[in-house]
Amino acid sequence: METYLSKEVFSQISPSEFFYRNRDLAGFSNPTRSLYTSVREFVENALDACDHRKILPDIHLSIKAVNPEQADPKHYILTVKDNGPGIDPEHIPLAFGTVLYGSKFGLKQARGMFGLGATMAILYGQITTNKPVTVKSCSDGKSLDEFVMLLDIQKNKPVIQKHTTKEGSKTGLTVSIVLEGDYSKAGSKIRDYVYQTSLITPYASITFEDPSGEKFHYARIVKDMPRPPTVIKPHPHGIDVETIRRMITDTHYQIPTIDNKMIDKVKKELSLKKNLSPKEILERAQKRWSDISKPVRTVISVMSFLNIDFEGLQKIRIDDIDVANKTITYWDFGESQSHAVELSPESPYYKQLASTVQGDTLLTFLTKRFQRVGPTTAEKFCEFAKFKPDKRIGSMTNEELVKLADALQKFEEFLAPDPSCLAPLGEEPLSKGIMKFFNPEFAAVWQRNASAYSGFPFVVEMGIAYGGDIPPNGLKVYRFANRIPLLYDEGSDVVLKIVNETEWTRYKIKGDPPLVIVSHICSTRIPYKTVGKENVADRPELERELKNALQYLARKLAVHMSRQGAADMAKKRANLYSKYVPLIAQFATELAGKKKEPNYNQLIRMGSEIEEQV
Amino acid sequence: MKNKSSAKTAETRKKRLLSMLEQQGLSIYENLDKGKFPQFVIPSRSVSNIVYDKKIRQYILGSANAVRSSRNMSQLRSYTQLAWLAFFVNRLVREGKSSTLRDIYYSSQAFSIDFEDQPESDNIIVDLEAVLTSPREEFHIFPEERSSVFGDLTIEYTVPGYEGKRMNLSDHPDGYLIGPSLSSAELVDTSAELVIAIEKGGLFTRFVEEKVHKKFKAIIVDTAGQAPRSTRNLLRRLNTEMGLPVVILADGDVYGEHIAMVIKSGSANAAHLRELTVPDAKWLGVWATDIEKYKLPTIPMTESDIKRIYDLQKDPRYQEGNWKKQLEVFLKLKRKAELEAFSKYGLTNITDKYLPAKLEESKSF
Incomplete structure (x- = not known):
């Protein structure tokens, strides 16, 4: 939905109206979901901010009840503090006090899409509790600015109630809102979210203090940050009419x-x-x-x-x-x-x-605004699409724009999308995270090469862990997309589909195995099935990559299992023969009327060594 | 008075058993010493290997054998259990001690032999019976249930402490339990000319009270329902060693008929064993035809009674003669009568009227 938002939409309805129309889609349908979504939005913004400046994130999340005695749903104070770059004081009112301020319009892999969610959370808080948002920011390491603001919904403008500037020492941002929530119901999801976020962000230190005062601390596991994603231009195959229209007006x-x-x-x-x-x-x-x-x-x-x-x-x-x-x-x-x-x-x-x-000529537009399109390709395309290369894009009619978008999809000579905008976690940090979190007896990770669907590049990385501290409760799948845990709508997800289609017995996995699968899909656009962004659709290209990754890891696990199985069997044999052969000898000696027991040591050794008979 | 012809039969059987056990022990011992995996060869007791032998008139096992090898890891445990049982039976028999099925299950624990439950140990006992083709009673292992015997029969104990002691089984009117010591006793002599096996304890007591043993010169045996093996073995010995004919009185239903059949020709469950049958035993009654003939009060058959008739009609032993005919009449009547039904005509009716009539009739079967 957010992808297709354009200025036109906003010029016709007020932001609060927009919020009401879209609160379900944006994840603010009820106090339970709203609390969870707000946590996500602020934590993800904080992590994104640190990622961009290559700062090892240090995130503190706290949820406190305004009146703990009251029954849920009730008012909660949600505070998220980071050690990111902070925001210049002059931008703070606009960034947090208006809907649709944000810088995330470029194409790169980021957790959130437009930075819209945080504003939605602030708006939700204001609507449900009529309390202002408090933002503390230090961007220069010297001064700490604190704003207490309300949002003027009609004018879409911030109303600053208080602004103070104090001495600060460390950069970072703290956002605090009061909102109606239901922690008794949202608690387990929020704890899962924090846990899983820590797993996929092993370079971050995350602390969560829940309403009862209990602290969940996830220490930093790796000190190297993955390469940050770069902003790249879109690929022609990943474009629709609406995007072109936005690109033209957005130039x-x-x-x-x-x-x-x-x-x-x-x-x-x-x-x-x-x-x-x-x-x-x-x-x-x-x-x-x-x-x-x-x-x-x-x-x-x-x-x-x-x-x-x-x-x-x-x-x-x-x-x-x-x-x-x-x-x-x-x-x-x-x-x-x-x-x-x-x-x-x-x-x-x-x-x-x-x-x-x-605006520009079509030729210039194509070469300037798209990735991996040179003048030669652009000219070939114009010929293919039957447009004059010097056609001004601003003068195109709606019909022409549709024709252009259509041709961009169909033209097959564009190079494959550039994956440099993707930032997978990497095999080593993923592996370290898995080892630390599950302490398994066996683990393997694999990062696939970049691939693309409809012009959007993506990378699949996957990990598998077996045994050790993992409880034998059956297979557990942790799904991530762009370093965000996906917690809802598990059933209809493509990763689950692939896992469930796998014949685990072929990989020597039976019953309720102590097995964990961690799947991470990175893309400039994750093909979510629904606007709730909790389950990924089964695009054939994506399905193929996931399947390959899972099969590769499952085969590694199978090798481990058969080695383990053979070792276990030999041990079991040795134990059995050591236990039973002396007994048999004792019984036979008395039966045969002998005094001395036979020499059975050779038989115990043989019993331990012979291959299992089928 | 009939005297036993062959001397000390019980002693002979004991020696034969001990010798077989020793052979098994020696074989295992030598295998172990040579670094070979010992194994037991057990006649297969699967349904496909149980056949009816018309010649000896009982169910027997076919030629298929199962091997229980200590080489096979999945059989190692049950192999050891079987070896232990042979060892334990050897002790029981040598020391003249008795045990029960339940006792075996508990005794195993003292030797680090772990049976999951009593059915598992019961099964191992049947395995050993098959290996040695001897009933468990010869191993001095008895079931918990007991039946009784009464009549002029002199026995001589072989159990420790009573060796050589003699005893007459008509001294105590409640009868004598057919337990380990009686089963292992030598049968010395008897004045009886007949053995009457009767299905029910109540009628057994009545028979004693009515002095049936005297009137008919009979040894009376209470089978307490389906006769236990020790009882069947005693019936056989009375028949073969003492030369006494055996007649059977059971309820007038399909189960009664089959009680008689099992005494006569054994059960499929004991197809691995011999010497438990009395092929010449005669089923006196109550026949289906007796129900009408003696105008006995009846009760209707249940579904399972009828199903049982259909089952038995498939059994090769019920394919001809009176056995077949009675099943058909039962099926036609769909009613049954118990031995107690004769009480309608007076408490002594069964001994005064029915028994003499049937004994007379039996001379012609």
Whole structure:
């Protein structure tokens, strides 16, 4: 769902309305699930933040009841503290006080998708308890900023209730919300989540303090962090119409978002100190036209057509620039209504807006915006798709966009997706984690080579552990995707399907074995079956990789089992013959009427050595 | 008075048994010494290996053998159990001690022989019976249930402490338990001319009270239902050693008929054993035809009674003659009568009227 969110959706409904419409999908359907989801969102944000800056994560999670005497569901204080890079104080209000602020629009492997979840949790907390969110951040190692904020749901703007700055010493971020939750029901899932997160993040130290004050501490097992994922451009096969539309409007050539930050930028580039009239602003801009940046030029052009100053600009939102019909449409917050203004082609600013909106040529768009597409491939593609290479992408009609997206899917000469954006955990850390967590008698891990489905690269890594401290309760599967444990909807998951289809007796595994399987799928887009993101769909490419990994590991286990089996059998034989042969000798001696026992040592030795008879 | 012709039969059998046990022991001993895995050859008791031998008129085992080898790890435990039992039986027989099935199960524990349960040890006992083709009573192992004997029969004990002591089995009106000491005793002499085996304790007492032993010159044996092996063995010895004919009185139903048949020709369960049958024994009654003839009060047969008739009709021994005919009449009547049914006509009716009539009739079978 989040993948397809676009600005258009948000311009039509308020964020709180959006939240209500999507709370089930986002995992906030009831107090139990909401508490669990909130924990996940904050912990995953914290881990992501540390990963990006290559900081060994140190995460503290605590859940405290506001009034412990009360029965569930009740209000809880959820606090997550990390040692990550922190957030600049100036960004904090926007990052935590508005819906849809975030930087995760690039294509790389990350735990969360858009950073939306944390805001959803804050919003959920505010709606259920009317309590503010507290954010403490230190990003420079010197000062610690604390914000207490509410979210103005109508305006989608933060309302800062308190902001203090103190001396700080370590970077990091602490987020604390009050929310309605049900720990009595969510507790076991949250503990599982923390446990499994620690397993797949062996380079992190994670502490969880539950409402009763009990502490669950998972120490760091490995000190090396896996290589962080890099941001890469999308692969043409992994693109649909909606994504192309977003890429086009999301380019440098789009109409810039006109917020306070942008207005500051315009003022700065024009060296404006005081408020000027629209006319004076345009005069200033014309003098410096060659020095100012493209987005600023666009803003100036818009101002010229609408004939407004900065104050006016803050009260509106540009909805559409329709070059074909030569109109610009905007929404006036003050009047709460939409206006359309005609664009005069004679105006010198018309060309600026037109080229901004029409954007790059298709050829440039393909080579610049997609991975592994060079000019030659791009030209071949244009021929294949029957587009002119110099066609401006901004001028494409809906039909043309559909045709383009379709052709991108069908063209077979694109190179395979680049897996460099993936960050699997790696065999060694995975293996160490498994050894530490399960202390098994046998363990093996395997990381498969990168593969791809529909333009999305993915890597499967898997571990198997047998015996030792693992209880003989039957096979247990730990599923992970992009270093997130998947705890719900186990039954319909592709990994479970593969495991259940395996004939374990062929690998000498019977009954309720003390067996653990750890499966980790890394991808820029995990093919989740449902929006709840708890079960992975059975894409054939993914299924094949999982099957190969599991078979490889199962064969290794089978070798171990037969070695173990043979050793056990020999031991059992030796024990049996040592026990019974002397007895037989004793009985036979008396039966035969002899005094001295026969020499049976040779027979005990032989009994221990002979092969099992079939 | 009939005197026993062959001397000291019990003693001979004991010697034969001890010799077989020693042979087994020597064989195991030598194998162990040579570094070979000893094994027992046990006649197979599987259903496919049980056949009816018309010549000797009993079920016997076919020629199939099972080998229990100490080489096979899965048989090592039961091999050892069997070796222990041979060893323990050797002690019992040598020292003239007796044991029971249950006692064997418990005794094993003192020798680190672990039987899971009594059925397992019971099975090993049957294995040894098959290996040595001797009933467990010769091993001095007895079941818990007992039946009794009464009549003018003089025996001579062979059990330790009583060796040579003689005893007449008509001195005590409750009868004498057919236990280990009686089973191992020598049969010395008797004035009886007949053995009457009767299914029920109540009627056994009545027979003693009515002095049937005198009136008919009989030894009376209470089989207490299906006759235990020691009882069947005693009946056989009375027949073969003392030359007495054996007649059987049982309830007028299909089970009664089969009690008579088992005394006469053994059971499939004991197909590995001989010397438990009395091939010339005669089933006096109560026959199905007697029910009508003597106008006995009856009760209806149950489902399982009827099923039992169909089962027995498949048995080769019920394919001809009176055995076959009575089954058919039972099936036609679908009613049965117990021995006590004669009480309707007076408590002594069975001894005064029925028994003499049937004995007379039996002369012609």
